[in-house]
Amino acid sequence: MDIKEIRKQFPILSQKVNGRDLVYLDNAATSQKPNVVIDAITKYYREYNSNVHRGVHTLGTKATDAYEGSRERVRQFINAKSVQEIIFTRGTTTGLNMVAQSYGRANLNEGDEIVITYMEHHANLIPWQQVAKETGATLKYIPLKEDGTISLSDVRNTITANTKIVSIALVSNVLGTINPVKEIGEIAHQNGAVLVVDAAQGAPHMKIDVQDLNCDFLAFSGHKMCAPTGIGVLYGKKELLENMEPVETGGEMIDFVGLYESTWKELPWKFEAGTPIIAGAVGLAAAIDFLEEIGLENIFNHEHRLAQYALEQCSNIEGMTIYGPKERAGLVTFNLEGIHPHDVATVLDAEGIAIRAGHHCAQPLMKCLEVSATARASFYLYNTEEEIDLFIRAIQKTKEYFGNVI
Template structure:
């Protein structure tokens, strides 16, 4: 990967002060910063190519369509999908998972079927399945976790049964920093005739992902967590499934022909993309993929693992700090959730913000997990490839200073 100082120069937002302290941005699991290369592409689209896609034969329309569909091909290559027909643009991971729940769920889930998720899921991979289970009379089952916060694979093998219709799990947890064995889980699901859905929001930005190797049926992720714009996401689906299921949004663009009383649908992937899409967002996502590809996802993953190996022992060594998730770095992403004894996580985040360190505090859209952990909230620091080891040291110093302040009133 490029020298870190040269790389950081692409992110002008990082060079500012917050509360008279240099900003250290450690809320990357919520959203990542955008490099100048992405911002410039967005600006160029709106200043030079702004037009609707697929509908016009004029020059701007053709340029916009070419750029939009080029981004779809970039996504295909990035996750190694078989065809661009398998790449659907959505508003984000939440929309993608809702599409699967409503389309596949409404068509194929029946009374008494089982849907299997886990206690480490984000709300966007819980609530849609709750709603389908209610509407269809299905049973929602949760895979337990180990003492280390990893998925209990023995329990997974017991929970996934011939009654299972859907298995939907996060690829990497946004709280525990653990990566799940999606390929093995897909095999378990397919052995009983179920589909495998993966929430890749915390995986795609941080490691190489090959959907064909994983053998998932559906895979969802968001652009804004991988240096792209907000409001754009992707749903990958195996072509065989996308041809079978029905769209859940209807209107312009997704039709083949509209008769007085019925309509037929366009071919894939347009069958699912009703109305004017987020054209700029898709083009911006393509630019983000170009940026990440140039850095090399394997090197990004290796760099983040080096950060984890550096920061995790330091955080664990602070007396009175509890770190959630695996205690070793072997299966730990650069997401670290923690609490300081006797200090509310929101107070921790506020105190750290006063020192220029931006961390998250709350339930992280994972209330079932926090109940499972028997805590109401945690603080969370999440690192990305533009964070430095010097920032890690300042983060550790800020945690210690915060602890001392609430113990002795000095920061």
């Protein structure tokens, strides 16, 4: 990977923030966009902006080809068997809600169990809370070990014959933990449950093969992987999706509409009501091309090196608590003793460094960690060791500033 050449493709990285070169370390929240993605979206709006699936004119045909071509591109990206298994959504949250509301409500009853972990993002927690209330099912949590990982023995002890759904993040957005979802899925299937994977923090950084994982559903967002905001993907096994009812109804997803009865289109369109996110899909296809040209394995290895380098440098800072396991994805979540994470983020912003501070949509995990909030630096393919050095110096400056204030 030629990081210098890669960085040239991201125009936002060349700007200054507060008089300093931007150091963008908030990639777990959203990634920046390369020129090829920006250009693809611009080309759609400038040259063939039209609705899809409806018109027979030239622009409509070009837009439809691009939109459905993106679906095929996503199928290849995650190695799904069929484009019928690829549903375009607004993002991971929408996809997980669709599974909870459509599959969950139809297949859960009183006494059934939904199993998740304490490290789940709210998007993979609240939908299951709501469905549990509606159906009488029980929500159960796999225990979290002190290092921020889960053990397969605890998974086996938590999942029972009453478990119907196991939903888990591939990568924790706070701890950086990479969960053994394939092995968890095997345990789930042995007990007759389906496996739902939140891949929001996984799809941008590592190669995903849904057939190898044998997951039943998987959701991810485009905006964390160099694509636009507002576009995401829900993968589901065809046999499961065929038996699910759409969550949204209206135009585009129907086959026949009568005065009192309607029928749905075949997959995947029965789950895509209304005008779809056409420009977003075009941008997502361009982003996938961009990432695969660099290589997902190369991206993962680069981020892993950055995370290990950051951990080594942080270990020398007195009063700094790091959360999560040593082997992790490309992020470091931390607290500085006596300094609120929001204050840390504010000082770093003055140095041109963007990090995230707060509960990261993971309040139950914050409770497990016995903190109200943390700060998080998260890395992507365009970040460098030099930027981590700037981050470390800014942390030291933060400590000095608040030490003098106190």
